[in-house]
Amino acid sequence: MDADRLVHEAWPAYEQQPHDGWIFRCAGGVTKRANSVLPVGLPADLPGAIAAAEAFYAERGLPCVFSMGPGAPAGLDEELERRGYALVDPTLVMAGTPKGEPVPGVRIEERPWPEWLETWWAVDGRYGSGLEEAARICAGVPAWYAAYEEDGVPLAVGRGVPQGDTLGIYCMATLPSARRRGLGRAVLRGLVARAGGGPAYLVVTAGNAGAQALYRSEGFEIAGRYHYRVR
Template sequence: MTDFERLIDAAWPAPVVADVHGWRLRFADGVTKRANSVWPAAHPADADAAIRAAEEYYLRRDERPTFHIGPGARPAALDALLERRGYVKVDPTLVLTADLDAEVPPPDAEIADAPSQEWMDAWWSVDGRYDDGEPVARRILTGTPARYAAAGDGAAVGRAVPQGDWLGVYCMAVRPEARRRGLARTVLRALLADGRARGARRAYLCVTERNAAARALYAAAGFTVAARYHYRVRPPGTG
């Protein structure tokens, strides 16, 4: 089985990472759960002690302890352990995959090696849920080589991370006033074709289960469900 958790961690690198009891504790000043959560990739000798250490790590940084729970979470009973401690399950997410073809990118999609300010503005206008978080978000995005696509005069954007045979698709966003014009499809096709030309053979992306519109777009492009994950978040005042 493909280790999607490892691919996702590499494609969305947190600026600060600590190894605690074999778990990877990621911190990015609160910008995105992915970069501010525990990736429990190894089996700790004492799971309760590892959970307490992770909680202390995030609470010292004024962040709510959050765990990424995917197929590779260790120990296997971690999700149940966290539930018993009062952690809430949030953001059930699908990992979708598709084979790549040799389709030529549409001529009205621009692709660059770095996110322009216009690209950032478009993405942040849709996904910018974090106060004063854009500089940290830029550090995350540029923490690994990636390609940045834009269409519709910059109204639609997306990011793709080449990872050997795999291409990770992230940051798909369309400004509200530009939706229902096929721009997301244009950006996606451009990123997939560009990745194929650079040696990728398969693509993956993550989408929350509740995002019906995005799931329809990706299904039409040939993506199917390969894995699932969610987060466990400690409510305020718990513990």
């Protein structure tokens, strides 16, 4: 599984600039995933490529961030550390063939509706007023948007991105007042059922043991890891 490519394509920055095999990505500063360098392969001029990346983000008023996945060239992580880049957000890629079944109460649409966005942002809105940019990222590729609703209010949400025979699962979020009711599980199973089953993957922070336990119980196991280097 090419996790670098899958994650890059499923959560697409709306501004992308190639540089010597790398991709500089920008989406208004919303999420590191869409506002970081994807350093796949070793450029001909490594110091020059790092300098170009730093200039790209400086021009946009953003910190220079590198996404350090399996495709990152050997030695880059150590070079960035030497330059004072901090290691942040160690993340797991989990993959498997999970269970899927339509669940009563789970609504699935092909575009995020306002209440879906509000629920997701209420849980994952770490970027202040960036909801408009986040919605633009979501709309960058075809996807399904699922929510477990009560009285028209989404209590748990998720996003499924069909990528060939693989389903990418993103934006899993449950309102704090609705947790420990199995609603996240219902959303996950609904998305898998909508895709017709088959292999799937998701990403989860290394410190989120609760979410990892849920995903393991649904058939996911650790398939890879990545982290970020932030200047």
